[in-house]
Amino acid sequence: VILTQPSQLTTNTFDYIIVGGGTAGLVVASRLSENSSFSILVIEAGINDHGEVPLQIPFNAPTLAPKTIYDWNTTTTEQVGLAQRIIPYARGHVLGGSSSINFLFHQYCAADDWNRLGTISGDAQWSWGHIRQYVSKHERMVAPVDGHDTSDQFVPSTHGTSGEVSISLPGSNNSIDSRVFATTQQLAEFPYTPDTSGGDNTLLGLGFLQSSSSGGVRSSSSTTYLAAANSRPNLTVLVNATVIQLIQSGNSSTGAPSFRTVHFVASPAPGNLTVDTPIVVNARKEVILSAGTVGTTQLLQLSGIGNSSDLGHIRINTIINNPDVGNNLIDHPLIPNVFEVTGSTLDGLLRDPTIQNASMTQWLQNKTGPLANSVANNYGFFRLPANSSIFETTPDPASGSKSPHWEIIFSNVWFDPGFAIPATRLFMTVVTAVVSPTSRGTIKLRNNDPFQPPMVDPGFMTTDFDIFAARESIKAALRFVAAPAWTDYVVAPFGSIFAVGVTNDTTIETYVRGQAGSAFHPVGTAAMSAFGASNGVVNPDLTVKGADGLRIVDASVFPFIPSCHTQGPVYLLAERASDIIKAAA
């Protein structure tokens, strides 16, 4: 059912048109197509992921963006909180969307996050007590590729075994795993957690990373949800086609503008400035926007749904004036803290052709070895102490007393996307991130050209809280590697601030502003709010406020950022959204 050219379409009318064949879009496509009486069209701007070997190799993930055919290759605006830097803003431009290029970390965030969504939306069914049922529909926990005993690395009763996306624990022991584990025994502030998925487990503590992979190969929404639905005659997926606008197709009986007409063109080759005449398709029931936080926001605005003053300046006729469209952009800032080490690291995979070739041969032959693993085996989530001085001026932004403020990830390799690995010496990277940031940004159109990337301003590090939490996370990383477990391994922190050995608050702040990047977890620009609320973009059933025939199902609808990596929450959101859409049919 995967078409590569618009001319292969045999009809221009479908019950549902899903814009974006990404993480959420393919969940909805797969679930809706379970009902054989529905006809569904998915329109995806990127290429078909099938047969794209680089996407399949877990360790390869950091090479898939930026500046590749799998990425939209856009950047942020100049970040005032990041020393005026403009940074890459990766998002998948391929079937499977960001689930085809992400780093495979998989978890559900804290139950508190979902309970907060239930409260904000006024719909208790967004709370964890209701959402937890979707874990077993979504997840298939499988054995790690090396078959090792995982009994103390996850809690089986909290996982699914027959869902769509395969999840596994690290498949090859990393030489630092035992040191990380020993540190949880040596330093009480970093307790071990037997399961890092969150949800029914506490998200707080440090443990083994679960990744969206099986048998050493990535599981994306395309290789799972779509693969399960691929032979259904009621589902059509068109790749290499970019939606440029939704068109008002009439009004509902209550006078709300209907958006059931979609204009798209064959995705232009890079550098091609001539755009074809739009092709028109119509939805009998609904159009579902699943173009991701950036893509969905851009399309709403191009279609006249947004801030009328902003739209007027770029000669777009406003159909629904909603100033919240494009506001409230939230993302997780992360900082790669590199340490020089003495022992065995994975650095050879980045700079030694002999090791690279041997690893690739091993992966191609039996999907094992270092390439079969994601870039980290262990990570953890922590809270700032309750008596931290920042809480004298800033209310605690976490979703609850059991949801974290910051994260720490251990990668036994040079993992600083901003800089190539130096030619000599060995490195380990201790990435830290702020997972309850208070900085807010915007997504706005530059002009009315659908092929001009919008201005994406995540507003990184523009609040005292975010700087405070980032600084404390770095101090914690320094305490972590000062534990006895590391004395014969860590030589010294590597790079700028650390090289001079001064770690006071001012120098760490300068370092954060110079080093931080994006975890690529944007949310919030089409925020969910209660029915009748004076703010927000979608209702709790994900229908667009003030519109008819239009829903949004993707990361953009989270009104605040969940406190962990976002693909798991997006998958669960899309599972429930599918049930809502089916029930409304």
Ligand SMILES: Cc1cc2nc3c(=O)[nH]c(=O)nc-3n(C[C@H](O)[C@H](O)[C@H](O)COP(=O)(O)OP(=O)(O)OC[C@H]3O[C@@H](n4cnc5c(N)ncnc54)[C@H](O)[C@@H]3O)c2cc1C
């Ligand atoms: C490099 C990277 C690493 C990440 N690492 C992790 C991780 O390790 N763990 C984790 O949990 N999360 C991670 N994330 C975040 C996570 O993958 C996303 O939050 C999630 O996948 C978003 O899902 P979505 O459905 O909202 O959007 P996407 O999955 O991005 O889907 C949007 C789709 O819409 C398509 N599209 C957009 N505009 C148009 C248009 N005009 N016409 C047609 N199609 C369009 C896009 O091409 C894309 O396929 C990462 C993200 C990136 C980019």
